[in-house]
Amino acid sequence: MIRVLLVDDQHLIRAGLRMLCEAQPDIEVVGEADNGRDAVTLAARLVPDVVVMDLRMPGVDGITATGRILADRPAARVLVLTTFGDDDHLFPALTAGACGFLLKDAPPADLIDGVRRAAAGASPFSEEVLQRLVRRAVQARVELRRPVSGLTARERDVLDLVAEGLSNTEIADRLHIGVTTVKTHITSLMTKTDSPNRVRLALFARGG
Incomplete structure (x- = not known):
């Protein structure tokens, strides 16, 4: 409930x-x-x-x-x-x-x-x-289109699904991985993209 x-x-x-x-x-x-x-x-x-x-x-x-x-x-x-x-x-x-x-x-x-x-x-x-x-x-020059080096193939998969607005459980189901693994990838993505939260990470993905 x-x-x-x-x-x-x-x-x-x-x-x-x-x-x-x-x-x-x-x-x-x-x-x-x-x-x-x-x-x-x-x-x-x-x-x-x-x-x-x-x-x-x-x-x-x-x-x-x-x-x-x-x-x-x-x-x-x-x-x-x-x-x-x-x-x-x-x-x-x-x-x-x-x-x-x-x-x-x-x-x-x-x-x-x-x-x-x-x-x-x-x-x-x-x-x-x-x-x-x-x-x-984009107008405020938040670095949405800045190339990010060092992303793994799996991190890019997770980033694409975050951009679609999927939850951790939905991402795990789509990629056939554990929810804990998804959380680990998202934490890494936030660090690599300088995104302070999940919403900004989704904006990053949609902009770039």
Whole structure:
């Protein structure tokens, strides 16, 4: 069962998300918060697998809350769900540690799939958001196209699948290797590409 915490300052949005999640046999909504401060408190108390996080909220915003939640529980998965696909919101949230970004106008099936993929260790993105991230990264001269020497053939295979957004388990199944081996390859890839997290590694792979 995937334990989910919903964070949004609009009651109707939370109610709609709760109905959508609770209609799924494998998802349980364990709590709701309408601001970032309460989200941090509830995340520590309820220990959700996935925090569905709005960005703009009064008081403590979603970006600050994301950083605080992950500082306390690095294994938590924070999935941003926002109406704001602009770079000024997305990159700070990425830096804070969010694992993915979905837009609120995404189809319900995509939202549920995003929660499941986030819980499985993948990085779900709305296609529009991903395109904006890649364009901004290139414009900012993040070294997405820099040749990387020293990658093994298997590391390149893993890198290609990370770019597709696959989770560690999915990569292991595709390549017929163990999940622990996948984690080892990803750690090595992050070091060799100077990627501070899995999302930046995926951007690296898509850009180069």
